[in-house]
Amino acid sequence: MQNFLYTSDVFKGSRYGRGHPLDMDRVWPSVELVQMMGWIEEKQIVKHGPAEIEELIKFHDIDYVLALKEAEDKQTLPEKIKKKYNIGIGNNPIFSEVFSRPATAAKASISAIETIAAKKADRILNISGGTHHGRKSEAYGFCFLNDCVLSILKAIELGFQNILYVDIDAxxxxxxxDFFLDNKKVNIVSIHEKNRWPFTGLVDDCKIKNILNFPVSEKFNDEDINFLINQFIIxxxxxxxxxxxxxxxxxxxxxxxxxxxxxLSNNAYWKAISDLLSxxxxxxxxxxxxxNPYLTAKAWAGNWVVLNENIELLDMDMNRECHELLKSLKWKNSRVKNGIPIEWISSWRDKKENYEISDEIISLVNEIKEIKKYEI
Ligand SMILES: [Zn+2]
Structure with a gap:
């Protein structure tokens, strides 16, 4: 069966605004890298428009969605409304596509589930999705809508009984x-950096039947993620x-x-995803x-070949076109003040290095096994 990559033109040229951590291009460069490598047929790229209000209010409050729409239309909101919904405050700025961009990402995730449920595809990549912090009636952590929640809700509506959501974001x-706590049809797994915003995702949450949280330290390495995925999660x-x-x-x-x-290296990142797909x-x-726009665009472009079980394509040399595209991406960050590190823009894979599983990960796994009364 055919697999698809979902995207939209809204991601080209839409920015969160100057100084924002997302003041960079990530989605369209990922798609173009895939095309430039000849890894996809044009008919596998599907473009979407924004979700309808009715689709969004399956999770979000209607007043919040309407306020977000108003923020886009008027490019401002009354102060009271801004505060109420956390729109236009801090890292959740009002920008030109503040409604249509997240609504398009949400539409792609919802539509992906519909397509899979209708047996028109097995696997779909929606690079623009993954806005996992979004709340019912509040923008949070750069996320205005929560396409993850919306896609899971759609899956439940269409009859899936045993949905596994695995999140490898930092x-x-x-x-x-929060939304799927104790839901019998959904299991939520997260590997994330401990003591980092939003400061949730504690091991203790594993006492809840459908939650598996692996908070890890900054020393978390390539072998550690491989161990968690292959010796526990799978x-x-x-x-x-x-x-x-x-x-x-x-x-x-x-x-x-x-x-x-x-x-982590991208070798470990892609292997983790590839293994999970089994x-x-x-x-x-x-x-x-x-x-980091260079690393992110490569990672997400690579996810297309991982999804298609062609991970060996990532051993290919990066062609000139891809190198030039990556080199042209703008990033205002001290990490590139002396130029873009050549390894970020000249090869697909990071250098392979050897690591050992850390004691910290072994004791984390043992602690969680104990909570879950689980033996392998
Ligand atoms: Zn993150």
């Missing part, structure tokens, strides 16, 4: 966990395989990302965090 998926869910897998593939745990202290053929891979 930040905990608080918006998703065997844990293999007993009762999910009928739908959603992976939030935030790329902010990669070495060189400014929003986490974790230093749990379920029906899968949706989302984007998420990722605040």
């Amino acid at each position: 930040h905990h998926c608080d918006g998703v966990q 065997p844990y869910f293999k007993i009762n395989c999910p009928d739908l897998l959603i992976i939030q593939a935030g790329a902010d745990m990669l070495c060189g990302d400014p929003q986490s202290r974790i230093n 749990l379920c053929n029906k899968s949706l891979i989302l984007g998420g965090g990722g605040y």
Whole structure:
């Protein structure tokens, strides 16, 4: 069966605004890298418009959605409304596409589930999705809408019984966990940096049946994530395989990302996703965090070949066109004040290095096994 990549033109030229961590291009460069490498047929790229209000209010409050729409139309909101909904405050600015951009990302995730449920595709990549902090009636952590929650709700509506959501973003998926606590049809797994915003996702939450949280330190390495995925997560869910897998593939745990202290290589990142896909053929891979445009665009472009079980394509040399595209991306960050590190823009894979599983991860796994009364 054919797999698809969902995107939209709204992501080209839309910016969160100067000085914002998302003042960069990530979505369209990922798609263009895939095209430039010849890894996709044109008919596999599907473009979407924004979701209808009716689709968004399956999770979000209507007054909040209407305020977000008004923020886009008028490019401002009354102060009281801004405060009430956290729109136009701090890191959730009012920008030109403040409604249509997140609504388009949400539409793609909802539509992906409909397409998979209708057996018109097995696997879909929605790079623009993964806005896991969004609340019912509040913008939070750069997320105005929560496409993760909306896609899971759509999956439940369409009859999926055993949905597994795995989030490998450096930040905990608080918006998703909060909404699906104790839901018998959904399991939520998150690997994230501990003691980092939003400061949720504690091990203690594992006492709740459908929650598995792995808060990890800045020393978390390539072997550690491989161990968590292959020695815990996969065997844990293999007993009762999910009928739908959603992976939030935030790329902010990669070495060189400014929003986490974790230093994974993209080799470990892609292997983790590839291994997780063995749990379920029906899968949706989302984007998420990722605040280094070069590393993020490569990571997400690579997810397309991972989704298609062609991970070996990532051993190819990067062609000139891709190199030039990456080189042209603008990023205002001290990490590039002396130029863009050549390894970020000249090869697909990071250098392979050897690591050992850290004691910290072994004791974390033992602690969680104890809570879950789980033996492998
Ligand atoms: Zn993140």
